[in-house]
Amino acid sequence: MSQLLLSNLPFPSIIEELDYEAIAQRKLSKVKEILKSKGVEYRESEADDLMTLIEADAYEEMLLRASLNERIKQQFLAYATGSNLDHIGVTRFAVERLQGAKPRAEFEFSLSEIKDSDIVLPKGLLLGDGEHTAELIEDVIIDAGSLNARGEAKLNEFAESSTIKTENILTPLPWVVKAKQLTNFLGGATVEDDERYRERIWLSRERKTTAGSRMQYIFYAKSADVRVKEVEVVNGGAGVVKVYILAKDFESDSSIKEAVERALNDENIRPLTDRVAVEFATVVDVNIDATLKVKNLSIVNLEAVKARFSKYAGSFESFLSVAKVYDLLSDENVVDVILRSPISSITLNEGEVMRFSFNLEVEAI
DSSP: OHHHHHHTSOOOTTSOOOOHHHHHHHHHHHHHHHHHHTTOOOOOOTTSHHHHHHHHHHHHHHHHHHHHHHHHHTTSTTTOOHHHHHHHHHHHHOOOOOOOBOOEEEEEEEESSOOSSOEEEOTTOEEESSSOEEEESSOEEEOTTOSEEEEEEEESSOOSOBOOOOOEEOSOOSSOEEEEEOSOBBSOBOSOOHHHHHHHHHHGGGGGOSSOOHHHHHHHHHHHOTTEEEEEEEEOSTTEEEEEEEEGGGOOOHHHHHHHHHHHTOTTTSOTTOEEEEEEOEEEEEEEEEEEEESOGGGOOHHHHHHTTTTTBTOTTOEEOHHHHHHHHOOTTEEEEEEEEOOSOEEOOTTEEEEEEEEEEEEEO
């Protein structure tokens, strides 16, 4: 919603439209005026050196004006990017860019010999590979009489995933313990991108409300964890606020939900009369099964066809009619569509989002 409001703003009039021909003509007129004042009548010709210099100077001025336009655009929330957007977010709205999330991997820890008592590998125990490190998320207990136990560690880097193996135990222990990494590091996130950060900056205005507005809950839910992609806020009855969250890639990592619950139940955020219930979105899988009959097989781009459904994927309160499915599958090259699925329109209920899979065949007419 916030992105839509920003995109509907008129283009800033302070940013001028560039016209090379107008710039060159203005410079030529000025040169003629100066030469005429000195008694010289100049008739321009594309072949003479003076005209070449005028055109070169006009081009340089246009580049300078274009650069100035870009610098001016970076002062507006709707267009700022990178560090310029960071300055707007922090200095004008007191909202910092989220730094991402650290991915996790499962480990198995093994003793060299069985012990008579429980062995506790403490939370925060460091593992590494000589360059990268990871740390245990919770204590791992190797029970008395057992040789091994499993636990999770998070990589000390912000990344969506990583194939790094951190199997060397760096924290000194009184026992001989070996670590074996059972999975790759998964479920993390890189630094918040400009579009998501821009949306949160815009939503941050809702922090000033005292009644617990819908947009306020959305702002704090998205600020709790960079992996939260979409949020739906629903009145659950007297004193109850239902908050449904959709994580990137349709993940359901409990740490995401816990982060949102902590944020929304903070006494400085949640009105005392509200009870907030946070749940992950329910995913409704929709298979698009169709045959596209086309005029030219060589120009078919099925990935582009699939991308047209992205507006509806992971969106709360979506309605997708069969007619719209036909429309999304069609373009100038498609002569006919034989649609096998879905056979009826799709209406989502509270807290539901669509996830698409595709079985697309192509035939030449």
